[in-house]
Amino acid sequence: MRADIVIRGCLVVTMNEVADVIKQGVIAIKDGSIIYIGKAAEAPAFEADNFIEGDKKIAMPGLINCHTHAAMSLFRGIAEDRELDAWLREVIWPLEAKLKPEDVYYGSLLSCIEMIKNGVTCFSDMYFHEDMVAKAAEETGIRCVLSPGIIDVGNRVLGKMLLREAIKFAERYHGKAGGKVFVMLGPHAVYSCSLELLKEIGEKASSLNVGVHMHLAESEGEAMKIKEKYGKSEVELLGEVGLLRNNLLAAHCIHLSSTDIDLMAKHNVKVVYNPVSNMKLSSGIPRIKDLLDAGVTVCLGTDGPASNNILDMFDTMKIAALLQKAKYRDPRVLPAKKVVEMATMDGAKALNLNSMIGSLEVGKRADIILIDADKPHLTPLHDVYAALVYSARGSDVSTVIIDGKIVMEDRRIVNVNEDEVIEKAERVSYDLLTRKNPLRDFIWKLVERRLKK
Numbered sequence: 001m002r003a004d005i006v007i008r009g010c011l012v013v014t015m016n017e018v019a020d021v022i023k024q025g026v027i028a029i030k031d032g033s034i035i036y037i038g039k040a041a042e043a044p045a046f047e048a049d050n051f052i053e054g055d056k057k058i059a060m061p062g063l064i065n066c067h068t069h070a071a072m073s074l075f076r077g078i079a080e081d082r083e084l085d086a087w088l089r090e091v092i093w094p095l096e097a098k099l100k101p102e103d104v105y106y107g108s109l110l111s112c113i114e115m116i117k118n119g120v121t122c123f124s125d126m127y128f129h130e131d132m133v134a135k136a137a138e139e140t141g142i143r144c145v146l147s148p149g150i151i152d153v154g155n156r157v158l159g160k161m162l163l164r165e166a167i168k169f170a171e172r173y174h175g176k177a178g179g180k181v182f183v184m185l186g187p188h189a190v191y192s193c194s195l196e197l198l199k200e201i202g203e204k205a206s207s208l209n210v211g212v213h214m215h216l217a218e219s220e221g222e223a224m225k226i227k228e229k230y231g232k233s234e235v236e237l238l239g240e241v242g243l244l245r246n247n248l249l250a251a252h253c254i255h256l257s258s259t260d261i262d263l264m265a266k267h268n269v270k271v272v273y274n275p276v277s278n279m280k281l282s283s284g285i286p287r288i289k290d291l292l293d294a295g296v297t298v299c300l301g302t303d304g305p306a307s308n309n310i311l312d313m314f315d316t317m318k319i320a321a322l323l324q325k326a327k328y329r330d331p332r333v334l335p336a337k338k339v340v341e342m343a344t345m346d347g348a349k350a351l352n353l354n355s356m357i358g359s360l361e362v363g364k365r366a367d368i369i370l371i372d373a374d375k376p377h378l379t380p381l382h383d384v385y386a387a388l389v390y391s392a393r394g395s396d397v398s399t400v401i402i403d404g405k406i407v408m409e410d411r412r413i414v415n416v417n418e419d420e421v422i423e424k425a426e427r428v429s430y431d432l433l434t435r436k437n438p439l440r441d442f443i444w445k446l447v448e449r450r451l452k453k
C-alpha cells in the first residue's frame with residue numbers, strides 16, 4: 001500500500017470514541033489524511049517516501065488551543081501582576097491603538113512557532129488585523145480559526161465599521177488555505193459591545209454560517225455592572241439578542257449562576273476554560289465540574305501570551321486539572337483522560353471541526369504530534385493520560401504533522417526561520433513601546449473617556 005508518511009512502532013493515543021490506545025502502532029498518511037491506523041503486527045506492507053520511527057514515542061492528535069490572541073506575544077511581560085480592568089485600560093488598549101498590521105504579523109508568527117513547538121496544531125484567535133494572523137499561520141503551516149475583534153464602546157460608527165470588515169474577512173478566508181483557515185465573528189465582550197451590535201453580529205454570523213467567539217463573564221466587576229444596568233446576567237442578555245447558540249464559543253465563563261449554566265447547556269454553548277490566565281489576572285475560578293455535569297462542552301485555551309505567559313497547552317492541561325481538584329476539594333474532578341479529551345476532541349467540537357480533526361481515525365486530516373517519552377519524567381509509563389497531563393511538557397514534543405505535512409521535525413521548525421522571527425518580533429515589540437502616533441492617541445483618549453462613564 002502506498003503512503004506519503006508512515007509512523008511506526010509508537011504508542012498511539014487515538015482519542016477516538018472508545019479511546020483506543022494502541023501499543024506498537026502504525027499510522028499511515030496520504031494526501032493529508034490518515035489512511036491507516038492500527039497495530040504494527042496487523043498492518044499491511046506500506047511503501048512510503050518518509051518512514052518515521054516511533055520507538056519510545058507517543059503519537060496523539062495535535063492539541064487545540066481554543067482561545068488566544070497570538071499577536072499579544074509582543075506584550076509578553078509588559079504589564080505584570082495587575083487586575084484585568086487595569087491591565088486592559090492602562091496598558092494593553094493604549095498599546096493596541098498603536099499596532100500596525102506588520103506588528104500583528106510578527107507577533108503572530110512568533111506565537112505560531114511557539115505553539116507548534118508545544119504541540120498545538122490548531123488555534124482559535126481573536127484580534128485585529130486577522131489577515132496578518134492568517135498570513136503567519138499559513139507560512140508556518142498551522143491550522144487556525146480566526147475571529148476579527150469587534151467592539152463599539154458606545155460608538156455605533158466604530159462597531160458598524162468593524163463588523164463590516166469582519167464580514168469581508170469571513171467571506172474571503174472561511175474554509176480557505178486548503179481548509180486550514182476558518183473564521184468566526186469576534187465581539188470582544190458584553191461590556192464592550194452594545195446590545196444592538198451583538199444582535200446584528202448574531203444575524204450576520206447566521207447568514208454567513210460561521211460561529212461567534214467572545215469573552216463571557218470573565219470579570220466580576222463588569223458582570224456586576226451589567227447586572228445593575230440591565231437587571232440581567234451577561235448570559236441572559238446573550239439569550240435576548242439571540243447569541244446563545246451551538247456555535248457560540250465563550251471564553252472564561254467564570255461568574256455564572258446556576259440559571260446561566262442551565263441556559264448555556266440548553267443552547268449547547270461551548271466554553272473555553274483558560275485556567276492560567278484566570279489565575280494570573282485573578283479573575284476567579286470557573287465552575288468547570290458544574291458545566292460538565294450540566295452537559296456543556298468545555299475545551300481549553302491558553303488565552304493571549306500577555307496573560308499566561310506561554311502558549312504551552314501541556315502546562316494548561318495540568319493547571320486545568322489541578323485547579324478544579326482544589327476548587328471542589330475532590331481529586332476525582334477532571335480526571336487526566338477527560339483533560340486530554342478537552343484539549344483534543346472537545347476542542348475540535350467547539351470549533352465545529354470534529355469531522356476533520358480532534359482524534360486519530362481513518363479519514364480524518366493528519367494533525368499528529370509525537371512526544372518523546374524516553375525521558376526520566378515520563379518513565380515508567382503506567383498511565384499514558386496521566387503522563388500527558390501531569391508529567392509531559394511542551395518541550396517533549398519532537399515532531400508535529402499538520403494536514404499531513406511535517407511542520408516540525410526533531411524540534412526544528414520546517415517552514416520558517418525561527419531565529420529570524422525571534423529577532424524581528426523582539427525589534428517590533430521595542431519599537432511599539434516608543435512609537436508616537438498623535439492621531440491614534442487622540443482617538444484613544446476619546447474611547448477612554450467614554451469607557452470611564
Ligand SMILES: [Zn+2]
Pocket residue numbers: 067068069215251303304
Ligand atoms: Zn482573551
